C-alpha cells in the first residue's frame with residue numbers, strides 16, 4: 001500500500017526512509033524509539049545523520065530511549081491546509097524534549113489542547129498518521 | 144573597523160501587479176531593472192556585461208538559475224552573476240555581494256533584482272493559492288521549509304513553527320498575545336497609505352480585532368499572519384563604487400554595513416544544536432549576531448537608525464526582532480511595542496513604513512526586495528505611502544526559513 005504524497009515519493013535525500021534514518025524507522029515499526037549518540041563527543045544527534053553534526057566523527061551509535069519527556073512548546077492547528085490531515089483538524093504539533101536530551105517534532109494525541117502546556121509530561125506511543133505508511137512515534141500525556 | 148561607506152546604490156525601480164491584472168515575475172523584474180538603470184542616469188549599454196544578481200527564484204516561476212533567465216530576457220550578458228538565496232533573506236545579501244564585487248573591481252555596476260507574483264502562482268497547481276487569495280499565505284507556503292522526514296508527516300505548517308516559537312517567547316520573555324496583536328495593529332497603521340498594500344484598503348484594526356480573528360496555529364491568529372499579496376511585485380537597484388557614484392547624475396544611497404548569519408535549515412536540527420546558543424533555545428536568534436556585524440562594519444549603533452524595514456511573517460516576530468536587532472533589551476520587545484516606540488505617530492523608529500509583510504503582504508518568496516526598495520524610497524524622501532520625517536539612516540533586515548534560520552542585514556544612509 002503506497003499512498004500518494006508527491007513530497008515524499010522523491011526517494012533518497014528528500015523523503016521518508018532516507019538511508020541515514022532507515023534504522024530509526026525500522027525500530028519505530030517495532031515500537032522502539034532510538035536516537036543517535038556520538039562516541040567521540042557524547043552529543044545526541046537528531047535527526048539521524050551519517051556523520052556527527054558536532055565533531056564530524058564517524059562514531060554514531062544508536063541508543064534506545066525510554067520515550068518519556070516534556071512538552072517544550074506546541075501549537076494547535078485549526079486550518080486544514082496540510083495535505084495529510086483532513087478531518088483530523090484541529091491537531092497539535094509539539095516540540096518534545098526527551099528525558100535523555102534530544103528534541104523531536106511530533107504530535108500530541110488523545111487529549112484536548114487545553115490539557116497541554118509547556119512542561120507537560122508526555123510519553124511515546126506508536127501510531128499511524130494520515131496519508132502515511134507505517135508507525136510513527138507520537139506522544140500522549142503521562143499520568 | 145569601519146571604512147564606511149562600502150558602496151553606493153545609485154538607482155532603484157519597482158513594479159507591481161494586481162490580482163485582477165496579473166503579470167509574471169520576469170516582467171515585473173525587467174520593468175524594475177529598466178527603471179533602476181534609468182534612475183541611476185545610466186543606459187543599458189552601461190550595465191551590459193556587468194554584474195547581475197537576483198534574489199531566490201520566484202515561487203511563480205520555477206526555472207532554476209533565475210539570474211540567467213533574467214539576463215536573457217534583458218540581454219544583459221553579465222560577467223558576474225548569480226542567484227543569491229539564503230532562503231528569501233538572500234535579497235538583502237545582494238547588497239553585500241554587490242558591494243564586494245564593486246569594491247574588488249570585478250565589475251563597475253551590479254544590477255540586483257527580485258520579483259514574485261502571487262497572482263501567477265496558478266501556473267504551478269501544486270502550490271496554487273486557495274480561493275481566499277488575500278489571506279491564505281498559509282496554503283501557499285504552509286509546508287515549505289519543513290523537514291521532509293521528521294516534521295512534514297506530523298502536519299507541521301509554517302505558522303505552527305512560528306506559533307511554537309511564539310509560545311516560547313511568551314514563556315521565556317513574557318511577551319503577550321496583546322503585544323503580538325499590537326504589532327499587527329502598528330503595521331496596519333503604517334501600511335494603510337501604501338498604495339500596493341494587500342490589506343491597506345481594509346483600514347485600521349484594533350487589538351481586539353486581532354485577538355478575535357480566527358485561530359490558525361495557536362497562539363497565532365489570522366491577523367497575526369502576513370497575507371499573500373499583492374498580485375505581483377518586483378524591485379531592482381544598481382550598486383556601484385562610491386567613486387563611480389559621484390560621477391553620475393544620481394541621488395545615491397550609501398551602503399554603510401552588512402551582516403549575515405544562517406543557523407539551520409529545519410527547526411529540529413536547530414532545537415538539537417548545542418551551539419545556538421544551547422539545546423532547545425528558540426528565542427535567541429542569528430539576527431543578533433548579523434546585526435552586530437552590520438553595526439560594527441558601519442561603526443554605528445541602533446540609536447543611529449531612523450527607519451527599519453523588515454518583515455514579520457507572523458507578528459510575534461516584531462518584538463523579537465526589536466530585541467535582537469538591538470533596539471531594546473532582550474525581553475523588552477513587547478514592552479517596546481506597547482510603549483509606542485514603533486507607532487507612526489510619536490514613535491522613535493519608523494518601522495515597516497509600507498506596512499511590512501503583515502500589511503503590504505508578500506507577493507511570493509522574494510518579499511525582501513520590496514522592503515529594500517521601501518528603505519531606498521524612505522532614504523530618498525520618495526515614499527509612495529507614509530514618508531517618515533528626518534530619515535538619514537535605514538536598516539533592512541530579512542529572515543528566511545523557519546524560525547529565523549537565515550538572517551541578513553544592510554545599513555544604508557543618504558549621506559556620506
Ligand SMILES: [Zn+2]
Pocket residue numbers: 038039040041042043052053054055056057
Ligand atoms: Zn560527535
